[in-house]
Amino acid sequence: MTLTPYQGGRRLMAPALVAAVAGLALTAVGGLVDPRRALFAYLVAFVYWLGIALGALILLGAFHASNARWPVVLRRFVETVPAALPLFAVLFVPIALGMKHLFVWMAPPETLAPEMAHAVHHKLPYLNAGFFLGRAAVYFVFWIVVAHLLRSWSIRQDSAGGATLTRWQRRLGAGSLPFLALTLTFASFDWMMSLDPRFFSTIFGVYWFAGSFMAAFAVTIIAATLSRPDPTAFGHHMSLEHFHSLGKFLLAFTAFWAYVAFSQFMLIWIANVPEEVPWYILRIDGGWKWVGIFLALFHFVVPFFLLLSRDLKRTPRALSLVAGWLLLVHWVDLYWLVMPHLDPAGPRPSLWDLAAFVGVGGAAVAFTLFRLRGASPVPVRDPYLEDSLRYLPQ
Amino acid sequence: MKAYVLGEFEREQPLYDAARALRAHGHESLDIHSPYPLHEADHALGLKRSTVPIVALVGGLAGAITGYLLQWYTVGHDWPLNVGNRPPHSAPAFIPVTFELGVLFASLAIFVGLLAGYFGFPRTHHPVFEVEAFRSASIDGLWLSAEVEGKDAEPVAQELRRFGARNVSIVPEAK
Structure with missing residues (x-):
């Protein structure tokens, strides 16, 4: 199989770039008008889009760790989504600059409740500006290096061929998984869980991962469907069997998200410990209650029963609609996770939410498309490509 | 009384052709036994979606x-x-x-x-296992079995032979 390098994506890149500039500029204006609100909106957008890149990186590692043959045809796309990670390292700068507006432990006010002040003081060795930024640097360096090596070895194989580069990818992909899990968990502790210094939940990172991993499948499904008519893109080479399998994964990780969300909720609810339970009281009492119920129904129950259908999973357009819906409710999920610390009484959606979402998202989409160009859309000389192309699961 | 008609094939294509021919004659209760998965078999047997x-x-x-x-x-x-x-x-x-x-x-x-x-419980084993030669279904033989009315057994057996089946056998359903 020989393929010309992918040169498409221009039609989507231009509007994405416009959205990025407009959205980020508007968020910057918001930063001047109401820095706290704009930064919270930006944080939600940042963890949303970064989570998708990390989800794709873990998916790639899992493909290599399991020596999977079927996804080879779509692996180049999964390799390129994490190639946006250097962009996210740059997009982290506003969060680093605005830390004192986001995190109460940065500059605890005198009026802080005693138990909160105690928690802030107790966690000072971990939650302080220097260590926080140092950790962020370690996470990003690790993520960027792993993503870069896996992708560049794969691209080098397009011209070099042979099995050696496959072996390297298998080793790094599998070997990096435990460290990806740890860095992702600690990143979620730092950037989201520490918004309430009292709260701690060891499964918190898995919660962020579950939604993000599902979103990475959703993005892959949508990209594959969009690129199906284009013979120079990866979606063109995929069969309905590939879509069916991606749909099964989407179903599985919708259920996994619900499982993790409920596990975290039920343990804290049933233990009813004063340190943990306020975090949930904020989210299941008052104005945020309806968001929580919405998530249970539309992030789990409805998509779960829709995705049970075999016909739906084998109809790329229908599957993409469900995937798009899940991408939307995943944003609601992260909004519900972060925003109650800004608006304890209930959701108060603002223009800055939309601006930040579109701004960070536009930048991520444009940058990913830019990195897709110039390389073959499919790993053409991967030894398992033939197996992937005639994939027939039973 | 029901009966099973069995025939062994060496290659896949005559097996599928025989299955399609039997279905054209109105025999829908067919099964294919093989030592490895045959992706074409679903189509040849005209299998509908499983109700499981x-x-x-x-x-x-x-x-x-x-x-x-x-x-x-x-x-x-x-x-x-x-x-x-x-x-x-x-x-x-x-x-x-x-x-x-x-x-x-x-x-x-x-x-x-x-x-x-x-599986028709309380039946403990399927009648096709009565045929000694059927062992090859887990070694190297491709088998077609048809569940038919007793009077149709002989014509169906003829049809299987016409497509080159070996070891054609008729097994009555034990009562």
Whole structure:
């Protein structure tokens, strides 16, 4: 199989770039008008889009760790989504600059409740500006290096061929998984869980991962469907069997998200410990209650029963609609996770939410498309490509 | 009385052709036995979608509803039970049992459904195993079996031979 390098994506890149500039500029204006609100909106957008890149990186590692043959045809796309990670390292700068507006432990006010002040003081060795930024640097360096090596070895194989580069990818992909899990968990502790210094939940990172991993499948499904008519893109080479399998994964990780969300909720609810339970009281009492119920129904129950259908999973357009819906409710999920610390009484959606979402998202989409160009859309000389192309699961 | 007509094929194509020819004559209860998966077999046999997923879904939903109602009735309604001062009807605490009973009923529905509805329990083994040569179905032989009325057995056997089948045998369904 020989393929010309992918040169498409221009039609989507231009509007994405416009959205990025407009959205980020508007968020910057918001930063001047109401820095706290704009930064919270930006944080939600940042963890949303970064989570998708990390989800794709873990998916790639899992493909290599399991020596999977079927996804080879779509692996180049999964390799390129994490190639946006250097962009996210740059997009982290506003969060680093605005830390004192986001995190109460940065500059605890005198009026802080005693138990909160105690928690802030107790966690000072971990939650302080220097260590926080140092950790962020370690996470990003690790993520960027792993993503870069896996992708560049794969691209080098397009011209070099042979099995050696496959072996390297298998080793790094599998070997990096435990460290990806740890860095992702600690990143979620730092950037989201520490918004309430009292709260701690060891499964918190898995919660962020579950939604993000599902979103990475959703993005892959949508990209594959969009690129199906284009013979120079990866979606063109995929069969309905590939879509069916991606749909099964989407179903599985919708259920996994619900499982993790409920596990975290039920343990804290049933233990009813004063340190943990306020975090949930904020989210299941008052104005945020309806968001929580919405998530249970539309992030789990409805998509779960829709995705049970075999016909739906084998109809790329229908599957993409469900995937798009899940991408939307995943944003609601992260909004519900972060925003109650800004608006304890209930959701108060603002223009800055939309601006930040579109701004960070536009930048991520444009940058990913830019990195897709110039390389073959499919790993053409991967030894398992033939197996992937005639994939027939039973 | 029902009978099974069996024939062994060496290659895949005559097997599929024979299956399609038998279906054209109105014999729909066909099966293919082979030592490795044959992806074309589904089409040749004209298999419809399996009903097992529906059985599992109905079983699972029935289990989940049973699990929830059981807890609601016993500790929430009939004999309200105070556990750690939570309300007697506490939905979050009921979910794990609801989920587990859903899984249990779904798997039992598949097990019992397959045994009774598909494998013809209390039949303990399938009549095709009466044929000694059928052993090759797990070694190197491709077998077509047709479930037919007794009077049709001989014409179907002729048809299988016409497509080059070896070891053509007629096994009556034991009563």
